[in-house]
Amino acid sequence: QKEVEQNSGPLSVPEGAIASLNCTYSDRGSQSFFWYRQYSGKSPELIMSIYSNGDKEDGRFTAQLNKASQYVSLLIRDSQPSDSATYLCAGLMNYGGSQGNLIFGKGTKLSVKP
Amino acid sequence: EPEVTQTPSHQVTQMGQEVILRCVPISNHLYFYWYRQILGQKVEFLVSFYNNEISEKSEIFDDQFSVERPDGSNFTLKIRSTKLEDSAMYFCASRKTAPGGTIYFGEGSWLTVV
Numbered sequence: 504q505k506e507v508e509q510n511s512g513p514l515s516v517p518e519g520a521i522a523s524l525n526c527t528y529s530d531r532g533s534q535s536f537f538w539y540r541q542y543s544g545k546s547p548e549l550i551m552s553i554y555s556n557g558d559k560e561d562g563r564f565t566a567q568l569n570k571a572s573q574y575v576s577l578l579i580r581d582s583q584p585s586d587s588a589t590y591l592c593a594g595l596m597n598y599g600g601s602q603g604n605l606i607f608g609k610g611t612k613l614s615v616k617p
Numbered sequence: 618e619p620e621v622t623q624t625p626s627h628q629v630t631q632m633g634q635e636v637i638l639r640c641v642p643i644s645n646h647l648y649f650y651w652y653r654q655i656l657g658q659k660v661e662f663l664v665s666f667y668n669n670e671i672s673e674k675s676e677i678f679d680d681q682f683s684v685e686r687p688d689g690s691n692f693t694l695k696i697r698s699t700k701l702e703d704s705a706m707y708f709c710a711s712r713k714t715a716p717g718g719t720i721y722f723g724e725g726s727w728l729t730v731v
Contacts, residue, residue, distance in 0.1 A: 537720075545724070545725075546723060546725045547660060547708070547722050548722075549719055549720075549721070552719060591659075591660065593660075604650065604673055605650075605652075605662060605710075606662060607659050607660040607661070607662075608659060609659040610659065
């Protein structure tokens with residue numbers, strides 16, 4: 504069973520702090536990972552993708568991938584109340600085909616307190 | 618910005634009835650997907666579709682489910698005889714290229730089976 508595991512939280516941080524979200528995955532063949540943000544009742548919205556080991560920065564967001572440890576993380580710097588949402592980690596995994604399909608974790612609920 | 622559009626946004630149906638959920642993927646995308654999210658649970662892959670046929674499907678996508686691309690723009694998910702446990706948000710998604718390439722999600726269709 505191909506799995507993506509996340510701590511469901513809630514994770515509560517004060518405004519301006521760094522929020523750290525973590526994710527592990529089971530499929531060593533997975534090459535691509537994505538962080539989506541989901542507000543309650545809404546669809547997942549892509550924040551970042553990461554394909555290579557190391558860090559990838561985009562504005563206040565930094566994604567980190569460690570394939571040896573099968574670990575993905577997302578750091579949000581200078582957290583804002585508008586960042587309060589559920590953050591979904593997803594890996595592109597194969598069900599035997601060649602395309603790869605997104606397998607999601609349960610999501611971590613982040614609350615940023617003013 | 619191009620987006621994936623879904624209709625209806627919300628549908629209530631009686632158990633045993635057939636339901637068709639409709640999606641218009643982004644126009645130059647070639648790979649199409651259906652995901653579902655039961656309330657409070659994770660986003661789950663149902664099926665992927667490419668070149669007018671199913672390319673991959675999960676164990677959730679049983680004989681009660683079918684997908685179709687009846688014309689050049691629409692992509693539909695049919696549930697033949699709905700069950701209470703089919704109540705969920707159904708997301709359509711599309712991607713331009715595979716492997717790799719970002720998967721973009723529609724706003725979702727809430728299905729409530731009573």
